[in-house]
Amino acid sequence: MNKSQRAALFVFLSLLVTLVGGATLYFGYAGSFATAVPLLVGCVLAAFLMILAAARTTSRYRRSRMLADRHQVPPGKLLHALDLRQWLTLLVGITVVAITLGAFTGVRVLALSATTTPVPEPSFSLSPSPSPSPTPSETPTEPEPSSEPPSDLPSEPTDPPASDIPVPEATKYLDTEETTEGYRDPKPVTFAAKRFGRGIVFGCDDVTNSILQWNVAGMTSFSTTAGIDDATGNSFGKTVEFTFYDQDGRKLAKPVNVSVGHPKEVKLALTNVVSLRMTCATRDTKTNEERETTGALGDPTVATE
Numbered sequence: 541m542n543k544s545q546r547a548a549l550f551v552f553l554s555l556l557v558t559l560v561g562g563a564t565l566y567f568g569y570a571g572s573f574a575t576a577v578p579l580l581v582g583c584v585l586a587a588f589l590m591i592l593a594a595a596r597t598t599s600r601y602r603r604s605r606m607l608a609d610r611h612q613v614p615p616g617k618l619l620h621a622l623d624l625r626q627w628l629t630l631l632v633g634i635t636v637v638a639i640t641l642g643a644f645t646g647v648r649v650l651a652l653s654a655t656t657t658p659v660p661e662p663s664f665s666l667s668p669s670p671s672p673s674p675t676p677s678e679t680p681t682e683p684e685p686s687s688e689p690p691s692d693l694p695s696e697p698t699d700p701p702a703s704d705i706p707v708p709e710a711t712k713y714l715d716t717e718e719t720t721e722g723y724r725d726p727k728p729v730t731f732a733a734k735r736f737g738r739g740i741v742f743g744c745d746d747v748t749n750s751i752l753q754w755n756v757a758g759m760t761s762f763s764t765t766a767g768i769d770d771a772t773g774n775s776f777g778k779t780v781e782f783t784f785y786d787q788d789g790r791k792l793a794k795p796v797n798v799s800v801g802h803p804k805e806v807k808l809a810l811t812n813v814v815s816l817r818m819t820c821a822t823r824d825t826k827t828n829e830e831r832e833t834t835g836a837l838g839d840p841t842v843a844t845e
Contacts, residue, residue, distance in 0.1 A: 547622045555633040562641040570645050572828045573652040580649055583642030590635040597627045714754055714764075714840040715740050720815065722752035729836040731767040731803035736838030741769065744780050744820040744835040753817040756842050759810045764840035766796050767803025772834050775800050779825045780835045784808060787815035799825065803838070810842065 569575040601624045622630070715726035715738050722742070729739035744750045756762070766782050768775050782796040784806075792808045810816065822831045 544623075547626050551622065551626050551630045551633075554630055555637075558634050558637050562637045566641055566644055570648045571830055573649065574828055576645055576649045576652060580642055580645045583638045583645060587635050587638040587642065590631050590638060594628055594631040594635070597631065598624065601627065711841055711843040712759070713738050714837070714842065717754055720753045720755055721817075722750075724752055729767075729769045729838050731765060731770065731836075731838060732801045733770065734838075736765065738840075739836055739838045740840060741834055741836045742820070743832070744822045745832045746821045746830060747783070747819040750820045750835075751817065753815055754842075755814070756810050756816045757814045758844060759813070759842040760844050762806070762808040762810055762816060762840075762842050764806050765803050765838040766806050767798045767836060767838070768800045768833065769836045770800065772800065772836075775833045777825050778822050778831050778833050780833065781821050781823070782806070782835065783819050785817040785819070786813045787817070792816075798835075816842070 565579060569579045601620075604620070715724075724740040724742040726738075726740050729736050729741060740752075742750070742752060762784075766780075768778075768780055779797050779799050782798070784792045786792060792813070793806075796804050796806055798804050808816075820835045822833045822835075823829060824831050
C-alpha cells in the first residue's frame with residue numbers, strides 16, 4: 541500500500557469514527573435538557589473551529605508549495621502527510637457531522653423546552669358561592685276580591701320551574717368509566733402501604749404515548765391520589781410526572797411528580813371542562829433521562845355539587 545492509499549484510508553477511518561462518535565453523543569446526551577444544551581453548544585463550536593482549520597490549512601499548504609518552488613524550502617512533514625484535497629475532505633467531513641449533530645440536537649432541545657414550559661397554577665375553589673337570600677316584603681298586601689264567582693272545581697297543580705328543582709350530588713369513579721382515549725387497567729392499588737380499593741394502573745413512557753382521557757361534561761371537581769404502586773417492578777430511582785389538561789389543551793394545574801413511597805393528592809376544578817386529559821412521563825430521578833414504568837391513580841373520582 542503506497543503513501544496515497546494509506547492517507548486515503550486514514551481519512552476514511554477518521555470520518556467513520558467521527559460519524560459513530562456523533563451518533564453516540566446524540567443518543568447518550570440529547571435525551572435530557574440539561575445535557576442537550578451543552579451538546580448543541582459543543583457542536584456549534586466544533587463546526588466553527590473546523591471551518592477555521594480548513595481555511596488555515598489551505599493557506600499554509602499553498603504557502604509551503606510556493607516556498608518549496610521558489611526558495612527550495614522543504615515542506616513540513618505533518619502538513620504534507622495528506623495532500624490538500626485529502627485535508628479538505630477530512631475537515632469538511634467533520635464539519636458536516638458537527639452541523640448535522642447540532643441540527644438534530646437543536647430540534648430535540650426545542651421539543652424538550654416545549655414540554656417543560658412552566659404554566660402558572662390556576663386558582664379555583666370547589667365551594668359554590670352563597671346565593672343571597674330573598675328579602676321579605678315589609679307589609680303584606682291582601683288579595684283583591686274577585687268579581688267572578690268561586691269555582692267548585694279544584695285547581696290543577698302546577699310544576700315548579702326547572703331552575704327551582706335541586707340537582708342531587710353525583711360522584712363517579714373513573715375506574716368504571718370508559719376512556720375516550722388511552723387504555724387503563726382498573727384494579728386496587730397501594731401507595732406507601734395505604735390500600736385504595738378502587739384504582740387504575742397504566743403505562744407511563746412519555747407525554748406523546750401515555751395518554752388517558754375521559755368525558756367529564758357536567759362535573760365540577762376531580763380528586764385522586766397519584767403515585768406508583770408499591771409492588772411495581774422496574775421503578776427504582778424513577779419519577780413519574782402527571783399533567784392534566786382540558787379539551788382546549790390548557791393545563792389545569794402544575795405537573796404532579798411522584799415516586800415509589802411518595803404519592804400525592806390531586807384535586808382539580810372541572811368548571812367548563814368537557815374532556816379531562818391526563819398524560820404521564822417517566823424519567824430517571826438523578827439523570828433526568830427518559831425511562832419507562834407504570835403509574836397509578838387511587839380512588840379517581842369526578843363529582844357534581
